[in-house]
Amino acid sequence: MSKTRKHLRPQYSSTTLIYLRLIKDFARPYWFKLLIGVLSGLIIGGAMSAVLRLMDLGLNAFELGVRSEAPAHPEMLPAPDQDQQPAVTLSQNDTSLTAADAAIASKNKKNKLLARLNTLFERFGININLEHEQALTLPVVILLLSILFGFFALQTLGTLVNKYCLRWVGSRIVTDMRIALFDKLQHQSLAFFSKHDVGQLISRCTNDTNAVESVISSSIPELITAPIFIAVAAQFIIAKTREAQLQPQGLLMILFLPLCILPVFILSGYLKRYEKRVLERISLVTSRMLESFSGIRVIKSFKQEEFELERFTKVNNNYFRSLRKAILADVLIQPCMQLTAIALAAIFVLVCFHYQISFATLAVVGYAAQQAYKPIKDLAKINASLQKSAAAAERIFQILDTDTALPIAENPLRLTEFKHEIRFENVSFSYLDDDNLVLRDLNLSLPKGSLVAVVGQTGSGKSTLANLLARFYDPCQGRILIDGHDLRDLELESFRNLVGIVSQDTFLFNDSIADNIRYGKRHASMSEVINAARQANADEFIDADPQGYERSVGERGNLLSGGQKQRLAIARAILKNPPILILDEATSALDTVTEHLVQEALNNVMHDRTVLAIAHRLSTIKKADCIVVLERGRILEQGSHQELYELNGNYRRLYDMQFAELHEQEEA
Template identity: 55%
Template sequence: MKSNQKKSEKSSSQNALAIYWRLFKRFAAVYWFRLSLGIGASLIMGGAMSAYLRFMDLGLNAIESGYVKSDEKNKLTLMDKLKQSKLLVWLDKTFDFDDNISTDTEKDDTKPPSTEAKEKKSTGLVANINKLTSKFGLSIDEDAAISLPMLCILLGVMFGFFLLKALGDIINKYYIRWVSARVVTDIRIELFDHLQHQSADFFSQNDVGLLISRCINDPGTVEHTVSVSAAELCTAPILIAVALQFIIQKACEVQLLKQILLIVIVAPICILPIIWLSTYIRRYQRRVLTGVAVLVARMTENFSGIRVVKAFNTEALETKKFTKDANSYFKSVKRALLADVLMQPVMQLTAIALAAIFLVICYHYQVSLATLAVIGYAAQQAYRPIKELAKLNANLQKSAAACERIFELLDTDTELKTMQPEVRLDDFTGQISFNDVSFRYNEATPVLIKKLNITIKKGQFVAIVGETGSGKSTVANLLARFYDPIEGNIEIDGHDLRSINNQDLRRLVSIVSQDNFLFNDTILENIRYGTPDADDQSVKNAAEDACANDFILEKPEQFLSRAGERGTLLSGGQKQRLAIARALLKNPPILILDEATSALDTKTEKNVQEAFRTRRKDRTVLAIAHRLTTISDADQILVMEGGVIIEQGSHQELLEQNGEYKKLWDTQFKSSGDNNPN
């Protein structure tokens, strides 16, 4: 078992990229325009940072040349920098600036002819710049490195590029995080919608609490990670590329290219421990998510059955169960946390080691302070996104585990498929037929229904009775198509139930069970549920027919009173009457009553039965009953035992047969003390 789990985890870690690619294609690609804006903003950030680094290099060299005593041979003034600028040489060639402006410079015989020609060609443009700035009281002094006003302009330009980079950062983060949040919202909606269409068997086989956790917590994990990580994923590679390009360019200037390239090559090897830690994190993050789901499931189950817990005084036992699950969750969190906290120190040690090597190289080759500062700043600009990418990998591994669980649910398909060609039914006009129907819930359970044959004609009232476990409610579930038979078929008007359009079938058939669910909404909306177009008066008429008005009108807010979660503010009988009112309001041609009046007192039950008789005209009714008095007027009564029909006929015919039905009848009325039920 453990080996299979490890194999699965290893396979999962190898498919992380495939998972995110699938996530992108299915949910994010539709928002391509906003993604493009975010990516475009990251390009603006990269361009602004590149310009910022170059102006910083220019400024630092100018300051060092002007205010720091250095070797005259290596001294470079701002004018020298401007004259050597490739950009200015290109502009000078393109626009043919005036070379006749006097700059009072003397020819330097010590310089090579190529250098002298280069300087001469660029002097015109530099002089024009100097002439332009002098109109504002500013000048580039060729004897000094830089004047204070010009330094202020240089710093202002740097600040402008910094603001441009910040603006790009804001736009990038906003649009990328917008898309991430929208994607997670779409995931939650699709998960909910997907689960709505799963079969009843799916929900009986899966813990509802676990499903709730996976629909809420797993997308939450993706949202927390992806909303931040996606923005970093767009900007980090660009910023790293810009910084490295600048560092390599400067390394060429100071003849340190080989040494810098060596550091760049060695750096990824140092990141291997970080990659291993990220894989470790993902493995245990999946267990963390599973642990959270188990805790949610435990709490959901406990709170839903809190009355049973209190009735049997098992609070301590429930706490013990929850503590066991919570401690198991803690163990997974502890291991994931250990790998997470190791991530930062490993990254910092790697950065410090590389920085130390770089400083030793700079010291050995006597790199100037200005060059060291600007390369160091560029390296720091590269380190931050590299650090974020390393953290990003760990976060994405956490998120990948959540994505896997999300796609596991989305790939689950237990929906009962409609056979082709699909049949559309507007009404029920003929008969319902069960033809050699057999059924069991899954491979591990025995066959509950065996070769069942039933015919129910339009307008008939057919009842099914029998001991508990005889298969009565299963017949009702099959007719409502909550399940499909494993053998045989069920037909409505000669059409296989599996070929009828699902929406048409739900409109034709309505079911009232003994376990009635009410939503945490008003009584009015609970009755109207499933018939949203019904007016208030129709709702009130249905409530009156279901004998629900007596308790509804006693409430302060009457029909606007809330039912509470799962109808907890109402008694069992009140909930059952509202469920009956809901079915009567729908007014379906086929009505299934599965112990529909089991929670009602005798007087209310008789009133409801009378309402059913009134509404039963031209309606087909299949009733599952325990109290035989409620079905004594049925056109046909079927007695089931062990999944097969052992008797059938009218009430009087079955009594005369003196069989199982007669025994059930006598047993009920002997226990009630009525010796003359007829």
């Protein structure tokens, strides 16, 4: 079954597919802000188009306003030489015609520009009516610059709205992705966590999501506006080159402009592959650090700090080697683009020089080309970042597509109380889905109100039996019934509300004592918390502290002793008040006074409840209604202490080996 799922799981080799899914899954709730960002991008493009046309109009008008009068006056032309008049008449007439034609062409061009200025001003409700052959005046220049400034301001405002809305959407997408990733991990089965390194999972929640966030939040605005800028600039360049009768050359310039991003397509594949390897290596670094800090007591007790440093240095250097390759692929992109762009610009300048294009046309086309090159350069830079981010997003989607959660029935039954019995029927179980069974054909009954103690050597299946009753796992064969209902047919939340667990591995959260006690009943009153602590014999050490119930227990309860942690775990179970209790007694040695307090607290929590106890205390075993002896996943014997002891079988042998010393201590 698991192999089939793995085979059917989609592979995200395409960066485009990864980001399409990112938008589909996480951007939909924010469509309005996304729409505003896109519309503001269109406004920016429109303002840029107007700016280019105004610059073209202004530069050409200024150039003609300064020079158009010079060739128009006859006195500026050279006087004919009377002595050589017959010999040079044809040449003289040709010169006069050429100068006259230039003057007429210049006058027509100027009149056309004046007409365009009149049309422009009329659109803004300004009636100046510039006359033909009129030179530009300072008020006209100021008015033209004011309109140009207005469009620049509109472009700036559009950019502000565009960047804010789209960056907001990008950051929100990644925030929701991080929440979805954490939620998915929270609902995975215990089998999932037994197969995955916790440090690497933490790395996916931190390093991978940070990699996606740094790119998405900053790249979406450019991804929207860059194509608009390129399209506007390309359209303007084509129009100007057609006007200057350079249409083929202009089209070639547009066609060769994408050559600037050729290095991107060549190097981006390498970059994504290297970046994925970088993320895998940094997760190993995180895992190594987490393991070392968690086992710091063992490291210090064996004085293995240098050995751990060697192991950390090895994985850290492997990370650096992968990072070095990714850096090289990244830094090569920009220089290659710049060299290509400079070569194309030089070719265009040579073409303009050869065809004697005016300075105004060259300047405005150069500005338009720069406006097109910048977003192309930005897209190349973004593409490099997107390749890095895609590698991280792909690793995140691998987790989001992994579903190891326990199956839920179509119409689960909500169970609100426990009335009769819990029954194991022919239950077999394996952690690895193979023939290596941990429990084999197990049958067991727990009547309501009974105490069933499970004993056996290490590896006999005691903890697995408790895990199955809590439905941390489902049996491979057989079924577990509560009041005749299969656990798999029950609503998981309602069933878990009926079960309390006190584990020997006491886990406390880095929070106050009060919040740790009320963890199973989040809205419990302070009086309920105090009452539970009193029944668990925890009130004495709590009241002795100046901070009382508000005292922080530290990470994993490290600020408390072992006995104090055990009593808080018992208080947590008492406050929840479940009818079914799974008790895994601690094997750690406690002093006599603490052992007595813990045992008394256990007696309180077990009172009037159905208890499955993995027993390590002699008192628990002796008071059990039924003792179950497990060996290699099978029930060898079951009955009361006296019955099993007199049977002189496996229980008596186990009792004599493990509990004789405890028996002598109790008698003493």
